[in-house]
Amino acid sequence: xxxxxxxxxxxxxxxxxxxxxxxxxxxxxxxxxxxxxxxxxxxxxxxxxxxxxxxxxxxxxxxxxxxxxxxxxxxxxxxxxxxxxxxxxxxxxxxxxxxxxxxxxxxxxxxxxxxxxxxxxxxxxxxxxxxxxxxxxxxxx
Amino acid sequence: xxxxxxxxxxxxxxxxxxxxxxxxxxxxxxxxxxxxxxxxxxxxxxxxxxxxxxxxxxxxxxxxxxxxxxxxxxxxxxxxxxxxxxxxxxxxxxxxxxxxxxxxxxxxxxxxxxxxxxxxxxxxxxxxxxxxxxxxxxxxxxxxxxxxxxxxxxxxxxxxxxxxxxxxxxxxxxxxxxxxxxxxxxxxxxxxxxxxxxxxxxxxxxxxxxxxxxxxxxxxxxxxxxxxxxxxxxxxxxxxxxxxxxxxxxxxxxxxxxxxxxxxxxxxxxxxxxxxxxxxxxxxxxxxxxxxxxxxxxxxxxxxxxxxxxxxxxxxxxxxxxxxxxxxxxxxxxxxxxxxxxxxxxxxxxxxxxxxxxxxxxxxxxxxxxxxxxxxxxxxxxxxxxxxxxxxxxxxx
Numbered sequence: 001x002x003x004x005x006x007x008x009x010x011x012x013x014x015x016x017x018x019x020x021x022x023x024x025x026x027x028x029x030x031x032x033x034x035x036x037x038x039x040x041x042x043x044x045x046x047x048x049x050x051x052x053x054x055x056x057x058x059x060x061x062x063x064x065x066x067x068x069x070x071x072x073x074x075x076x077x078x079x080x081x082x083x084x085x086x087x088x089x090x091x092x093x094x095x096x097x098x099x100x101x102x103x104x105x106x107x108x109x110x111x112x113x114x115x116x117x118x119x120x121x122x123x124x125x126x127x128x129x130x131x132x133x134x135x136x137x138x139x140x141x
Numbered sequence: 142x143x144x145x146x147x148x149x150x151x152x153x154x155x156x157x158x159x160x161x162x163x164x165x166x167x168x169x170x171x172x173x174x175x176x177x178x179x180x181x182x183x184x185x186x187x188x189x190x191x192x193x194x195x196x197x198x199x200x201x202x203x204x205x206x207x208x209x210x211x212x213x214x215x216x217x218x219x220x221x222x223x224x225x226x227x228x229x230x231x232x233x234x235x236x237x238x239x240x241x242x243x244x245x246x247x248x249x250x251x252x253x254x255x256x257x258x259x260x261x262x263x264x265x266x267x268x269x270x271x272x273x274x275x276x277x278x279x280x281x282x283x284x285x286x287x288x289x290x291x292x293x294x295x296x297x298x299x300x301x302x303x304x305x306x307x308x309x310x311x312x313x314x315x316x317x318x319x320x321x322x323x324x325x326x327x328x329x330x331x332x333x334x335x336x337x338x339x340x341x342x343x344x345x346x347x348x349x350x351x352x353x354x355x356x357x358x359x360x361x362x363x364x365x366x367x368x369x370x371x372x373x374x375x376x377x378x379x380x381x382x383x384x385x386x387x388x389x390x391x392x393x394x395x396x397x398x399x400x401x402x403x404x405x406x407x408x409x410x411x412x413x414x415x416x417x418x419x420x421x422x423x424x425x426x427x428x429x430x431x432x433x434x435x436x437x438x439x440x441x442x443x444x445x446x447x448x449x450x451x452x453x454x455x456x457x458x459x460x461x462x463x464x465x466x467x468x469x470x471x472x473x474x475x476x477x478x479x480x481x482x483x484x485x486x487x488x489x490x491x492x493x494x495x496x497x498x499x500x501x502x503x504x505x506x507x508x509x510x511x512x513x514x515x516x517x518x519x520x521x522x523x524x525x526x527x528x529x530x531x532x533x534x535x536x537x538x
Contacts, residue, residue, distance in 0.1 A: 013280075091302070105288055
């Protein structure tokens with residue numbers, strides 16, 4: 001791809017010390033989720049201490065990138081920052097295979113609106129938005 | 142049973158104008174509502190020696206300029222002319238507007254103050270769309286960095302996603318939401334303070350409305366307004382000497398459920414929130430859902446009303462959609478719901494309209510909406526995101 005990828009006006013994730021490993025992995029086309037070394041609980045978004053057991057020993061672990069559509073909506077309102085020109089667009093919430101209620105959000109192309117359903121199996125892919133911004137997304141498999 | 146049952150009462154209600162074209166700043170609307178509540182109770186401002194509010198903006202990022210976007214305890218202290226020696230105040234940030242009422246009741250019971258003024262002021266934030274053009278992409282930090290880049294940071298999407306799961310789990314359709322929206326609009330048409338007082342809505346109007354976040358349409362969202370509602374809470378003994386029949390506080394409950402997922406509030410969270418506060422509400426008042434003459438149930442977004450009907454035990458889980466059809470929730474029905482029009486049709490007062498209407502119903506002040514002899518009405522102000530809390534008011538202590 002040409003180095004001059006058209007820059008998106010979609011909000012840019014502002015990585016911080018806590019979240020940088022997630023976004024660095026995404027740039028390398030890998031999905032990692034913060035996991036508690038003490039109890040094994042996956043925390044997403046990442047936390048300073050484990051949401052389940054309060055332990056501070058946390059590390060980013062590779063995730064399968066597989067899961068299922070937990071729910072979805074087709075957004076019509078044109079007041080979502082950076083998405084004003086996108087409506088209607090699909091938001092999905094994905095429940096990752098690793099743990100119940102371990103949720104991530106993503107988008108599907110609007111052409112998928114008749115195909116998307118709760119429970120549909122999905123896998124991760126990585127969307128390059130230019131300027132070094134790569135975000136995990138999911139597609140129905 | 143709550144040992145404070147029947148020991149306090151709501152003795153005055155005040156409304157500012159509820160409007161989408163405010164002619165005055167929010168702070169002045171709040172002063173209007175506070176003065177109206179004080180006058181309604183037959184008090185003077187200088188007798189008010191307790192203050193409480195839940196001051197939050199309608200959503201994060203909607204501004205927090207005191208007197209313009211929010212109306213704090215300090216604003217009212219500075220501008221209303223209350224007692225020189227205000228004895229007690231509370232600015233509650235958890236539990237929505239029923240929580241300051243609850244705090245006021247508990248303060249009154251221990252003698253911390255004599256007459257508490259509780260208000261909720263809300264503004265309609267300026268639209269944010271289009272303003273980002275040409276300024277480059279916004280940056281999303283904190284937990285929003287995992288949501289905003291996908292255009293999923295709007296609260297209506299959270300509700301749409303939860304309602305989609307409800308439909309999937311229980312086989313419900315938009316008919317249930319239509320029944321709720323139409324019921325609220327009919328009731329608002331009988332409520333002179335309602336934003337949609339003079340605007341009827343037909344079934345076609347509902348189904349032809351534009352989608353906001355599927356499957357939620359325009360009329361599944363509360364109507365954003367500028368306005369303020371205020372209440373006077375006092376001890377039962379003092380209330381009996383005031384102008385109006387008192388609405389006795391029989392019990393309260395607050396949501397203390399633990400959230401299930403870190404990223405997003407889910408349908409399970411809504412149900413857990415409702416169950417958590419309702420269990421405490423019924424147990425505190427020694428009353429059950431079958432004893433309610435009406436239910437004022439939070440409807441920031443329309444599906445919430447269904448969740449509270451189920452979570453509070455008015456019907457079984459999954460049966461809400463059947464429950465709300467066939468006239469059961471209409472005035473004159475088995476369980477009238479949101480008899481004032483709800484936030485959907487009165488305006489987004491974040492639960493204060495629900496409390497005010499519960500008070501009106503048990504004190505014979507509900508105008509054309511009056512349920513004859515209503516003796517106990519609940520007002521549940523619940524959202525798992527904002528915690529939520531509920532009260533029951535009764536005709537007799």
